Structure formats: structure tokens, C-alpha cells
Amino acid sequence: MESPPHPLRIANFRAYWAARFAMTLAQNGMIIVIGWQTYTIARTTMSPAGAAAQLGLIGLLQFVPLFISTPVTGLVADRFDRRLITRCTVALQVLCALILALATYEGWMTLPVLFSVAVLLGVGRAFVGPAFSSLAPNLVPREVLPTAIALSSISWQVGTIIGPAIGGFAYSIAPSAAYFLATALFGAALVCLMLIGPVPRTTRISDAHPLRQIADGLAYVGQNKMILGTITLDLFAVFLAGTSAVLPIYAHDILHVGPKGLSLLAGAPAVGAAVTALFFSFRPIKTNVGPKMLGAVFVYGSATVMFGLSTAMPLSLIALVIAGAADMFSVYIRQSLIQLYTPDEMRGRVGAVSQLTISASNELGEAESGFLASMLGPVGAVLVGGGGAIVVTILWTYLFPGIRNAKTFDPPATRQDASDIEMEAAR
Numbered sequence: 001m002e003s004p005p006h007p008l009r010i011a012n013f014r015a016y017w018a019a020r021f022a023m024t025l026a027q028n029g030m031i032i033v034i035g036w037q038t039y040t041i042a043r044t045t046m047s048p049a050g051a052a053a054q055l056g057l058i059g060l061l062q063f064v065p066l067f068i069s070t071p072v073t074g075l076v077a078d079r080f081d082r083r084l085i086t087r088c089t090v091a092l093q094v095l096c097a098l099i100l101a102l103a104t105y106e107g108w109m110t111l112p113v114l115f116s117v118a119v120l121l122g123v124g125r126a127f128v129g130p131a132f133s134s135l136a137p138n139l140v141p142r143e144v145l146p147t148a149i150a151l152s153s154i155s156w157q158v159g160t161i162i163g164p165a166i167g168g169f170a171y172s173i174a175p176s177a178a179y180f181l182a183t184a185l186f187g188a189a190l191v192c193l194m195l196i197g198p199v200p201r202t203t204r205i206s207d208a209h210p211l212r213q214i215a216d217g218l219a220y221v222g223q224n225k226m227i228l229g230t231i232t233l234d235l236f237a238v239f240l241a242g243t244s245a246v247l248p249i250y251a252h253d254i255l256h257v258g259p260k261g262l263s264l265l266a267g268a269p270a271v272g273a274a275v276t277a278l279f280f281s282f283r284p285i286k287t288n289v290g291p292k293m294l295g296a297v298f299v300y301g302s303a304t305v306m307f308g309l310s311t312a313m314p315l316s317l318i319a320l321v322i323a324g325a326a327d328m329f330s331v332y333i334r335q336s337l338i339q340l341y342t343p344d345e346m347r348g349r350v351g352a353v354s355q356l357t358i359s360a361s362n363e364l365g366e367a368e369s370g371f372l373a374s375m376l377g378p379v380g381a382v383l384v385g386g387g388g389a390i391v392v393t394i395l396w397t398y399l400f401p402g403i404r405n406a407k408t409f410d411p412p413a414t415r416q417d418a419s420d421i422e423m424e425a426a427r
Contacts, residue, residue: 004141007148012196013139019192020132021155023090026185027125028163030097032247032266033171033178034058036259037104038114039248048253049374054111055245056371058118065122077130086135087193089128094186096120101179133335138199147284149336154277156335158328162274164247165267172259226341229400230293230334233392237297238327240388243307243320249378255313268317269324276328289333290406294397296329301389308382337406 007013038058042051077085096117103109133152140148170178251262285292300323307319372381397404 004143007140007144007151010140012199013136013148013151015192015195016136016139017151017155019086019090019189019196020152021159022185022192023093023128023132023189024156024159025163025166026093026097026182026189027121028160029167029170029178029185030100030121030182031167032164032262033167033175034100034114034118035245036168036171036248036262037109037175038111039252041109041111041114043252048249052246052249052374052378053371055248056374058114059245061115061118062122062125065119066126069123069126073127074130076127077134081199082131082135082138083193083196083199085131086128087190089124089131090186090190090193092124093121093128094183094190096124097179097182097186101176101183104179105176135199139196145340149340152335154280154328154332156331158270158273158277160273162267162270165263165270168259168263168266172263224341225400226402226406227338229396229403230337233293233297233396233400233403234330234334236392237301237389240301240385240392242385243304243323243382246373246378246382249373250316254311254378255316257313261313264313264317265320268320269327272321272323272325273328276325276332280332285333286408288407289337290403293330293333293337294393294404296326296333298390298393300326300330301386301393304386304389305383306386308379308386 008017035055035058038054039051042054046054099113100109100117103113136148136152137145166181167178170181247262247265251257251259251265255261255265257264303319303323303326307316307323310316310319372384376384
């Protein structure tokens with residue numbers, strides 16, 4: 001029997017991978033620049049504590065639209081053409097990036113402009129996330145689905161960590177350059193999405209009432225302990241230990257390295273993530289996936305504590321490199337487990353819940369970091385967050401034994417089916 005093609009040999013998947021990578025670069029490149037602009041504009045009229053609170057507000061404004069619309073976005077991804085959803089939402093993000101570019105270039109950038117665009121970005125990301133994550137399994141044969149999921153996860157994670165470095169570097173050249181670059185990247189993502197041809201759906205759309213379907217999706221997440229455990233582990237660990245919101249404060253007030261130093265700090269996790277992703281491309285993880293994920297999150301929290309204690313730029317960069325590598329490690333395993341443990345008819349809704357937790361750990365985590373920094377100072381906020389991530393990892397090891405006992409990516413039923421087939425063939 002002829003083996004199925006590698007995902008990157010499939011034209012639709014190549015276009016999807018390029019689109020997701022370009023979009024993720026643009027999104028995260030803008031996040032770091034929006035944070036820097038928010039803090040520097042606020043510091044002209046506010047104290048450091050007041051400006052830190054504005055960083056918390058910008059994260060909160062991106063999270064609230066996603067939180068409100070999550071039940072609807074997952075259902076939309078399961079009922080409608082996922083290609084159309086991604087195209088429309090990426091087009092909205094092109095518009096947002098262009099507004100920020102023009103406002104910066106022409107000199108009418110203000111906090112209200114930043115806050116308004118943050119809300120629009122939150123709406124766009126709320127719809128694009130579930131559609132993107134649930135589209136990938138429709139583009140490749142099931143036999144190579146784990147590889148496709150790994151590649152998709154790598155594109156997202158590497159883009160998530162490299163994006164801030166690119167955005168910070170472009171901003172150091174010219175403030176508006178970062179937003180014009182994001183506009184171009186979003187535009188490239190839109191072109192790639194237009195190249196994806198018709199995609200067959202593997203299951204029939206349910207005739208149940210929309211509210212019933214929303215409830216079914218939420219119930220599935222709550223009942224599947226593997227999915228619930230992996231999703232909530234990321235929620236609490238990254239929510240507590242995320243450092244992106246306080247990087248402008250460290251660059252401005254602690255390390256005194258300015259915008260160029262900020263780009264180095266933002267790019268340091270990218271080094272660790274890129275090395276880890278390259279390693280996975282040659283040596284994918286196949287065994288003891290659960291314990292390895294827990295170990296990676298523990299290292300992530302420890303590296304965050306190291307960063308919080310550092311007052312030297314070299315040590316800070318090393319800590320962020322380690323954190324980026326550990327984050328890439330855990331995300332690779334988590335996304336693969338979620339996709340493979342979820343049936344296709346549920347992927348949009350489960351993806352929406354997963355995105356909600358990711359956004360809660362990122363945008364809401366930024367709000368938590370900003371508000372906590374305004375009360376405890378940036379160092380105290382980072383130390384509390386890193387220590388909290390370590391505690392969460394230890395608790396989840398015992399609360400969700402299925403995670404620590406997960407040896408492979410295959411769900412138990414799939415492994416049993418494969419065993420039955422082998423026994424039948426032996427007879």
C-alpha cells in the first residue's frame with residue numbers, strides 16, 4: 001500500500017501553513033508594539049504604576065470580545081465554510097494594522113485609538129482561531145494528521161515568539177514600520193487563504209438547535225479529562241507566568257535598554273522555540289508525551305522566576321530563551337493531544353474553548369501582569385507568576401492522572417482499535 005504524502009506536499013496544506021505563519025507573525029508583532037506605545041504614551045502623563053495599569057487595560061480590551069463571543073465562534077466554525085471565516089477575519093486584521101500604521105505615521109496616535117483597535121483585534125481573533133485550528137485536519141489524510149498538527153502547531157508557536165522580535169526591531173527603525181509590516185503580513189496571509197481550494201468536510205453538520213450544539217461542545221470538554229486537563233494547564237500556567245506585558249517595563253525602567261533592547265528581549269524566546277521546533281522536525285515526540293509536557297511547563301515556570309530575579313541583560317536573555325524552548329515543547333504536545341482526542345464535528349467548538357483559555361492566558365494574563373506590576377512592581381509580579389506556574393504543574397500532575405500516564409498521542413480507543421486489527425490479522 002502506498003504511504004500517504006507528507007502534509008507539505010499537499011498544496012492546500014502548504015497554503016494553510018504559510019497563511020497561519022504570516023498571520024501569527026503579524027498578530028504578535030503588533031502586540032509587543034501596541035504594548036510599548038501604550039506604556040510610553042501613558043508615561044508622558046502618568047506614573048509608572050498608572051502606565052502599568054494601562055498595559056493591563058489593553059490586554060483586557062482584547063480579551064473581553066473573545067470571552068463574550070466564544071460560544072458563537074466555535075459553532076460558526078463547525079457549521080460554515082472555515083475558509084470563508086478565516087478570509088473575512090484576516091481581512092479585518094489587515095484593516096486594523098493599516099489604521100495603526102497611518103495613525104503612527106501621521107502623528108495622531110492616542111490611547112483611545114489603541115484601545116479601539118484592540119477591541120477590533122479581539123473580535124477578529126475570536127472568530128479566526130477556531131476556524132484556523134479546525135481547518136487543518138480537513139486538509140490532509142488522517143494517517144498524516146499528527147504530522148500536520150505538529151507542523152501547524154510549530155508555525156503558530158514559532159510565529160507567536162518570533163513575531164514580537166520582528167515587531168520590536170521594525171519599531172526601532174521607524175515606529176510606523178512595525179504596523180506597515182504587519183499590514184503586509186496580514187495581506188500575504190489573506191492571499192494564501194484564497195489559494196486553498198474546496199475542502200470536503202468529514203462529517204455531516206448537525207441538525208440540532210444551535211444552543212444545543214454549543215452546550216454539547218462545552219460538555220464534551222468538561223467530560224474529556226485529557227482535553228480539560230491540557231487546556232486548563234496552559235490556562236493557569238501561562239496566565240500566571242507570562243512576561244510579555246512587563247517586557248516594556250523591564251526594557252524601560254529595569255534593564256534600561258530602550259526599544260532595541262526590547263526587541264532582543266522579545267526575540268529571546270524565539271531562539272529557544274526555533275531550536276526546539278527544528279529538533280521536532282527531525283525527532284518528533286512519540287513516547288511519554290504527558291510527563292514530558294508536565295516537565296516542560298515546570299521548566300517554563302522556573303525560567304520565568306530566573307528572568308524575574310535577573311538585573312543583567314545577558315542572564316535575562318538566557319532565561320527567556322529557556323522559557324521559549326519549554327513553551328514550544330509543551331504547546332507541541334498539547335495541541336496534538338487536543339486535536340487527536342476531538343472528533344471533527346466538535347473541533348470548532350473545542351477549538352473555541354481552547355482559544356479562550358489561550359487568550360485568557362495571554363491577553364487576560366497581560367492584564368493580570370500589568371495590574372499586579374502596578375501593585376507589587378514588575379519583579380514581584382514576575383516572581384509570583386513563575387512560582388504560581390510551578391505550583392499549578394505539581395497540582396495538575398495529581399488532579400489529572402491521565403496526563404501523566406499518557407504515553408502516546410493516540411486516544412485509548414484508537415490504540416485499542418489498532419490492537420484489535422493487528423490481532424485479527426494475526427489470526
